[in-house]
Structure formats: C-alpha cells, structure tokens
Amino acid sequence: xxxFKAIVEYDGSNYHGWQLQPNANTVQGEIEKALxxxxxxxxxxxxxxRTDAGVHATGQVVHVLVPWKHSADDLKKALNSLxxxxxxxxxxxxAQNDFHARHSAISKTYRYQIxxxxxxxxxxxxxxxxxxxxxxxxxxxxASKLLIGIHDFSSFGAPTSxxxxxxxxxxxxxxxxxxxSNTFSFTVRGSGFLRFMVRSLxxxxxxxxxxxxSVGDFADIFMACDRSKAGPIAKPQGLFLVKVEYxxx
Amino acid sequence: xxxFKAIVEYDGSNYHGWQLQPNANTVQGEIEKALxxxxxxxxxxxxxxRTDAGVHATGQVVHVLVPWKHSADDLKKALNSLxxxxxxxxxxxxAQNDFHARHSAISKTYRYQIxxxxxxxxxxxxxxxxxxxxxxxxxxxxASKLLIGIHDFSSFGAPTSxxxxxxxxxxxxxxxxxxxSNTFSFTVRGSGFLRFMVRSLxxxxxxxxxxxxSVGDFADIFMACDRSKAGPIAKPQGLFLVKVEYxxx
Numbered sequence: 365x366x367x368f369k370a371i372v373e374y375d376g377s378n379y380h381g382w383q384l385q386p387n388a389n390t391v392q393g394e395i396e397k398a399l400x401x402x403x404x405x406x407x408x409x410x411x412x413x414r415t416d417a418g419v420h421a422t423g424q425v426v427h428v429l430v431p432w433k434h435s436a437d438d439l440k441k442a443l444n445s446l447x448x449x450x451x452x453x454x455x456x457x458x459a460q461n462d463f464h465a466r467h468s469a470i471s472k473t474y475r476y477q478i479x480x481x482x483x484x485x486x487x488x489x490x491x492x493x494x495x496x497x498x499x500x501x502x503x504x505x506x507a508s509k510l511l512i513g514i515h516d517f518s519s520f521g522a523p524t525s526x527x528x529x530x531x532x533x534x535x536x537x538x539x540x541x542x543x544x545s546n547t548f549s550f551t552v553r554g555s556g557f558l559r560f561m562v563r564s565l566x567x568x569x570x571x572x573x574x575x576x577x578s579v580g581d582f583a584d585i586f587m588a589c590d591r592s593k594a595g596p597i598a599k600p601q602g603l604f605l606v607k608v609e610y611x612x613x
Numbered sequence: 614x615x616x617f618k619a620i621v622e623y624d625g626s627n628y629h630g631w632q633l634q635p636n637a638n639t640v641q642g643e644i645e646k647a648l649x650x651x652x653x654x655x656x657x658x659x660x661x662x663r664t665d666a667g668v669h670a671t672g673q674v675v676h677v678l679v680p681w682k683h684s685a686d687d688l689k690k691a692l693n694s695l696x697x698x699x700x701x702x703x704x705x706x707x708a709q710n711d712f713h714a715r716h717s718a719i720s721k722t723y724r725y726q727i728x729x730x731x732x733x734x735x736x737x738x739x740x741x742x743x744x745x746x747x748x749x750x751x752x753x754x755x756a757s758k759l760l761i762g763i764h765d766f767s768s769f770g771a772p773t774s775x776x777x778x779x780x781x782x783x784x785x786x787x788x789x790x791x792x793x794s795n796t797f798s799f800t801v802r803g804s805g806f807l808r809f810m811v812r813s814l815x816x817x818x819x820x821x822x823x824x825x826x827s828v829g830d831f832a833d834i835f836m837a838c839d840r841s842k843a844g845p846i847a848k849p850q851g852l853f854l855v856k857v858e859y860x861x862x
Binding site: 373455484 | 624
C-alpha cells in the first residue's frame with residue numbers, strides 16, 4: 365500500500381490537541397474522519413508532534429498508508445475538500461516505505477509568540493500570549509543561549525511515552541523583537557522535545573525577561589533537573605509547530 | 614460634562630458591525646453596555662467609522678460625554694475591565710467641547726489584507742481574504758493610482774446617511790506584497806468613504822490583479838458612476854479601520 369507524507373497547517377484554538385481522544389475534537393481525529401470518508405475504512409494518521417490543546421501548527425508532518433491510486437496532489441485536494449476550515453493540508457508527497465513522521469524526524473522547530481504591551485490586543489489574542497510588563501530582549505537572549513547543546517531538560521518537562529530519557533539536543537534558541545507591533549517571538553529547534561517543554565521554557569524565560577529572576581537563577585533551575593523549580597507554563601495559544609526536518613525529503 | 618476621546622481596537626468577527634442595532638451584538642452596543650455599568654445610565658458612544666459586520670479596527674475613534682471625575686487613564690482601565698476580550702480601549706484622552714469623532718475627522722485610513730496562495734490558510738482565515746489565483750502587484754498598483762485625488766466614487770458605494778454627495782478625496786492608495794507570507798495589503802487614506810467603498814474597490818481591483826479586467830476597464834468602471842459595473846465586494850474579514858486623523862489631538 366502506498367505511503368504518503370503530508371504537511372499540515374491548523375488553528376488549534378478549537379481542538380483538544382493533536383492526538384485522538386474519545387469524546388473530544390482533535391486534529392488527528394478530524395484528518396482520520398476525512399480519510400475514512402474517502403476510503404470507507406478506518407485509516408490511522410501518524411503525526412510528528414503531539415501538540416497540546418490550543419497549540420497551532422504551520423508545519424506539522426504526518427504519514428498515512430492508504431490505497432490511493434491517483435496523484436499525491438489529488439489526495440491533497442480530496443482531503444482539503446473534506447476538512448474543516450481550521451485545518452488544511454499544505455502538501456502531499458509519496459514517501460519511502462520506512463518513512464515515519466515521528467521516528468524519522470531529525471529535528472523540530474517551534475515558535476512562541478508574545479505581544480508585550482500594557483493594553484490587551486483583541487486582534488492578537490488568539491495567537492499570542494499577552495504580557496503587560498516590559499520584557500528585556502537581552503536577558504531573554506542570554507538565558508536562551510544556555511539551552512543550546514545536549515542537556516537534561518527534566519526541569520522543563522516530562523518524558524514522552526516510549527522515550528524515558530529527558531536528554532535532548534537543542535540546535536537553535538533565539539528571540540526576535542518587532543518594535544512596530546510590540547511582539548516577541550521565540551524560535552527553538554531541537555532533536556525533540558519533552559511534554560510541555562517549549563511552554564515551560566517560555567514560562568521560565570519570561571520570568572527572566574521580566575526581571576523576576578536572573579539569568580543565573582535560570583541556569584540554576586535548568587541544572588536542578590527538577591520540574592518544581594520552573595515557572596508556570598506559557599499559554600498554549602502562542603505556540604506553533606513550524607517545521608519538522610528529515611534526513612531526506 | 615467632560616468629553617473624552619478614545620481609540621478602540623476590536624476583532625469584528627463576532628459582531629454585526631459597529632452600529633447599535635436591536636437584537637444583535639455590535640461593538641457600539643458593547644461599549645455602551647460597559648459605560649452604562651459604570652455610570653448607571655444610558656451613555657451614547659459616537660464612533661468615527663461605522664464598520665460593517667465582520668470588519669475589524671485597530672484605530673477606531675469614539676467620543677463620549679460622561680460624568681467622570683477621575684483621570685482619562687482610569688476611565689480606560691474601568692472600561693477595559695468590563696469589555697469582552699475582543700474589544701479593547703487602547704487609550705483615552707480628554708477632548709475639546711466641540712470635538713466629534715466623526716465630524717471632526719479629516720481623514721480615515723483603512724487596510725485590506727489578502728493571502729494569495731493555492732491552499733487555504735487556517736491561521737490567516739479570520740483576518741484575510743483567501744485568493745487562490747496569482748495576483749499581479751504591478752496591475753493592482755497601476756489601477757489604485759487612479760483613485761488618488763477628488764473623484765465621484767458612486768461606482769463603488771452608496772452615500773452615507775446625512776451626506777448625499779458621493780464625491781470623496783483620496784490621499785493615498787497603494788498595495789504592498791510580502792513574499793514570505795504570500796500576503797498582499799491595500800492601504801487607502803481618504804477624506805471619507807462611502808458605504809462598502811473600500812470592499813467594493815478591493816473587489817474590483819482584485820479583478821484587475823487577476824487579469825480578468827484591464828486597468829483601462831477599471832478606469833471605465835470608475836468613470837461610469839454606476840454601482841452595477843463594479844465587481845463583487847471583498848469579504849469583510851480582510852478589512853481594518855486603522856487610523857482616524859484630526860486637525861489637532
């Protein structure tokens with residue numbers, strides 16, 4: 365049976381996350397529903413990242429094994445005609461037999477968006493964490509540099525099912541500030557991420573950016589390997605899974 | 614009684630436009646409701662632009678006459694604590710006795726956003742018009758230049774109540790394209806606008822951008838002063854009232 369790889373964008377606002385759950389709307393559930401309407405049987409969708417409730421994606425990657433005899437692009441069109449308007453298949457391509465959306469991934473990139481101004485922003489509220497007190501870009505950058513490399517991230521998340529290790533490799537971690545729109549964005553690319561890891565990192569980094577703790581305190585929390593030391597996790601609506609990379613394709 | 618001027622941002626998605634209507638949620642209605650909770654009487658809010666259902670604002674301006682004895686900033690805080698999260702008062706200042714949000718305005722600026730790509734965009738759908746076929750920036754610019762100056766815009770809208778003339782002055786009208794996000798934005802600043810004028814202009818300009826009609830055809834439609842000649846009006850979710858300017862303040 366042919367295997368296909370697809371890139372998916374979704375607005376996670378109205379979903380209980382990526383992963384299929386009984387009695388809850390999930391992104392995986394919606395895609396499987398669309399596939400079952402095409403193929404008249406249950407089709408399982410494998411996703412690269414199990415995004416939490418309310419988290420978005422511009423570059424989630426999935427694979428499926430389906431008895432489809434037409435082109436990859438026609439499969440994309442068929443799926444998009446059945447999916448709700450907050451989920452869209454951006455592209456479909458044929459995949460090697462041994463390709464697995466999650467296990468073959470060599471890195472994932474997440475972006476976290478913050479709007480930093482005293483007043484609320486009705487037009488940003490769905491896709492940003494609103495922070496009223498001023499954030500210090502320099503401190504955010506300095507603390508984020510500590511993340512780069514191979515480290516035990518157990519202060520910032522729980523192991524994922526099937527992978528007991530809490531060690532991950534972070535390739536890039538940096539902040540950008542847009543003065544015109546009072547927004548900050550944090551980009552982090554790594555070999556993989558623990559459950560809640562990006563939101564936990566952002567929650568604790570924001571405490572550094574607000575001056576509530578120092579960069580040294582952040583380093584202590586990081587090295588403590590103790591989740592109780594980290595700050596509260598950042599709100600889901602600011603987080604986007606933006607890219608999943610593979611050795612080939 | 615002191616007069617206050619306020620700048621308002623709102624996400625129009627869930628409103629039947631700006632203007633108060635019986636049995637429908639409107640932005641004016643929500644602000645008046647918040648004011649009546651503060652002052653225990655009906656307070657009328659005067660807005661600069663009567664945005665249609667689904668249209669947004671980052672810079673709507675209003676004025677109110679209210680028996681408020683504290684600072685303008687405290688009035689902002691009181692209102693924001695009572696308003697829903699899709700409406701926010703960005704600033705409040707005291708205004709001259711003769712200030713009127715609509716009548717004193719010397720210009721208004723609107724922005725219209727389009728995402729131009731073959732696939733839908735779940736994360737842009739609430740704030741952009743999605744157009745699948747490629748738009749030609751050069752043609753859009755060329756046609757838009759014709760709008761600048763004092764003209765009869767009756768091909769693109771109906772007169773507003775109280776102002777029978779369909780002549781308006783347009784100061785600026787230009788398009789910008791962002792290659793990274795496949796988005797186009799149209800900015801238009803004028804002395805005032807007819808009902809549906811910006812959306813009607815965008816609807817007809819897009820026909821030029823798609824190559825369905827020529828710039829010359831656009832000029833003919835403009836000069837015909839006949840609404841039946843214009844293209845269909847653009848979707849409301851791409852439109853934003855971004856700025857209202859006054860002689861002073």
